[in-house]
Amino acid sequence: MKARVYISLKNGVLDPQGKAISHSLHGLGFDSVIDVRQGKTIELDLKETDREKASEEVERMCQQLLANTVIENYSIELVD
Amino acid sequence: MKAAVIVFPGSNCDRDLKVALTEAMGHEPAMVWHGDTDLPETDLIAIPGGFSYGDYLRCGAMAANSPIMREVVKKAEAGVPVVAICNGFQIAMEAGMLPGALLRNANQKFVCKDVDMVIAAENERFVGGYKADQVIRFPVAHHDGNFYADEETLKELENEGQVALRYATIEGDVNEAANPNGSLNNIAGIYNKAGNVLGLMPHPERLISDALGGTDGKVFFDHLVQSIA
Numbered sequence: 001m002k003a004r005v006y007i008s009l010k011n012g013v014l015d016p017q018g019k020a021i022s023h024s025l026h027g028l029g030f031d032s033v034i035d036v037r038q039g040k041t042i043e044l045d046l047k048e049t050d051r052e053k054a055s056e057e058v059e060r061m062c063q064q065l066l067a068n069t070v071i072e073n074y075s076i077e078l079v080d
Numbered sequence: 081m082k083a084a085v086i087v088f089p090g091s092n093c094d095r096d097l098k099v100a101l102t103e104a105m106g107h108e109p110a111m112v113w114h115g116d117t118d119l120p121e122t123d124l125i126a127i128p129g130g131f132s133y134g135d136y137l138r139c140g141a142m143a144a145n146s147p148i149m150r151e152v153v154k155k156a157e158a159g160v161p162v163v164a165i166c167n168g169f170q171i172a173m174e175a176g177m178l179p180g181a182l183l184r185n186a187n188q189k190f191v192c193k194d195v196d197m198v199i200a201a202e203n204e205r206f207v208g209g210y211k212a213d214q215v216i217r218f219p220v221a222h223h224d225g226n227f228y229a230d231e232e233t234l235k236e237l238e239n240e241g242q243v244a245l246r247y248a249t250i251e252g253d254v255n256e257a258a259n260p261n262g263s264l265n266n267i268a269g270i271y272n273k274a275g276n277v278l279g280l281m282p283h284p285e286r287l288i289s290d291a292l293g294g295t296d297g298k299v300f301f302d303h304l305v306q307s308i309a
Contacts, residue, residue: 016262071228
């Protein structure tokens with residue numbers, strides 16, 4: 001089973017990279033852009049075939065290593 | 081007195097720390113590899129700056145999970161003094177030894193220069209070598225030193241005297257112009273609740289002789305060693 005973890009900065013946490021991207025997009029004429037937040041995606045290939053167990057395990061990975069919950073939110077998507 | 085410097089793959093201030101501690105103690109500290117599971121008996125632990133694990137995932141995130149860090153956390157909880165500098169500060173935070181986080185610098189730039197600081201809270205062991213109103217100068221060299229904590233944590237740090245150092249002008253004024261990276265409340269370094277762990281972005285080990293441009297860092301290590309020995 002594959003899992004995708006999306007990690008983003010929490011609301012209120014300054015995202016200088018997102019801001020720089022936003023400036024560049026405005027420079028290219030994309031005036032409809034109000035705000036940009038940059039995050040990251042981590043793809044995991046897992047031995048586990050049970051969805052519930054896989055979800056629990058990835059949750060623990062996020063808590064222990066993949067995300068820093070002081071500044072980041074994460075969401076998990078399982079892909080069969 | 082015995083000291084230990086933890087060395088990670090990608091540490092690059094470990095040898096500077098070794099020189100600073102050797103000069104202060106009169107003998108060398110133990111250099112302990114990150115993959116070791118045992119710490120030698122030690123009265124002081126130093127976590128050096130650098131780019132452990134190439135800053136992969138998040139600065140300090142991998143190093144915080146190195147085998148040796150379990151021992152470091154245990155010793156810190158038992159009261160052993162720990163000084164965590166730059167990437168070491170990031171590692172200590174990721175390991176849960178200090179609150180908050182260090183974000184990308186607000187201006188997106190790697191900042192490499194001498195900074196002036198004022199002492200925000202007394203802590204005899206770490207800053208007792210300076211006068212209370214002294215302006216201290218250490219160099220910074222980082223891309224991710226923008227101190228962040230949520231409102232509640234920040235309030236607690238301020239109220240409990242856990243803010244160690246603040247970026248300031250050479251006259252000692254704490255203002256935005258003196259803030260090199262966007263840190264909340266100009267915070268350059270903090271203590272843990274017990275006061276035995278200091279994390280800071282600036283590098284005291286890089287200003288330990290006039291030949292290097294100053295000796296404020298030498299005062300830091302000399303006093304730290306004297307207060308422990």
